[in-house]
Amino acid sequence: MPTRTILGVFAHPDDESMGPGGTLARYAAAGHRCLVATATAGDAGRHFVDRPQDVEGRRRLAKTRERETVRACEILGVTHLGFWGWGDGRLAEHDVLEVEQRIVAILRQERPDVVITFHGSGISFHPDHRIITLAAMGAFLGSGSAEWYAGGEGAPLPPH
Secondary structure: OOOOEEEEEEOOOOHHHHOOHHHHHHHHHOOOEEEEEEEEOOOOOOEOOEOOOOHHHHHHHHHHHHHHHHHHHHHHOOEEEEEEEEOOOOHHHOOHHHHHHHHHHHHHHHOOOEEEOOOOOOOOOOHHHHHHHHHHHHHHHHOOOOOOOOOOOOOOOOOO
16 A cells, blocks of 8 residues: 555644544554644643743743644654744734745645544634634635745745
8 A cells, every 4th residue: 555645634633633633543553654843833822721921931831832732743643744823813813815925835835635623613713723724724725726826935945
């Protein structure tokens, strides 16, 4: 069986593990190339029950969640493509086309056979999840067309 490339696009650290982690691990164990990208560092989340209230606490939380995500990806057999550095809980502040163009660049660079993201509702109706869903769907539909993206980081890359 030929190997495939599977790309997961998610909003927060742990999104790759909370839903599709088992699927990603299974395909990675079968020899497929599995990749994950994370839009935020998760600095607005909680550590157990505590939600940091200051800048330093949020920074520490982000670093913890980033380390956990990198380790989770190692355990799952997934290559983590990095954190985009956008604000947790603030993806709606970005133009959805900006987010879409980031995803297009990854699609054109990595050339996946399968793209995994959230259900249309964002699973939990979280605004960050919904922005990623909309942007991933748009990027998936448009990344194969040279005309869809005249600008942005994906523009110079060949369509996929």
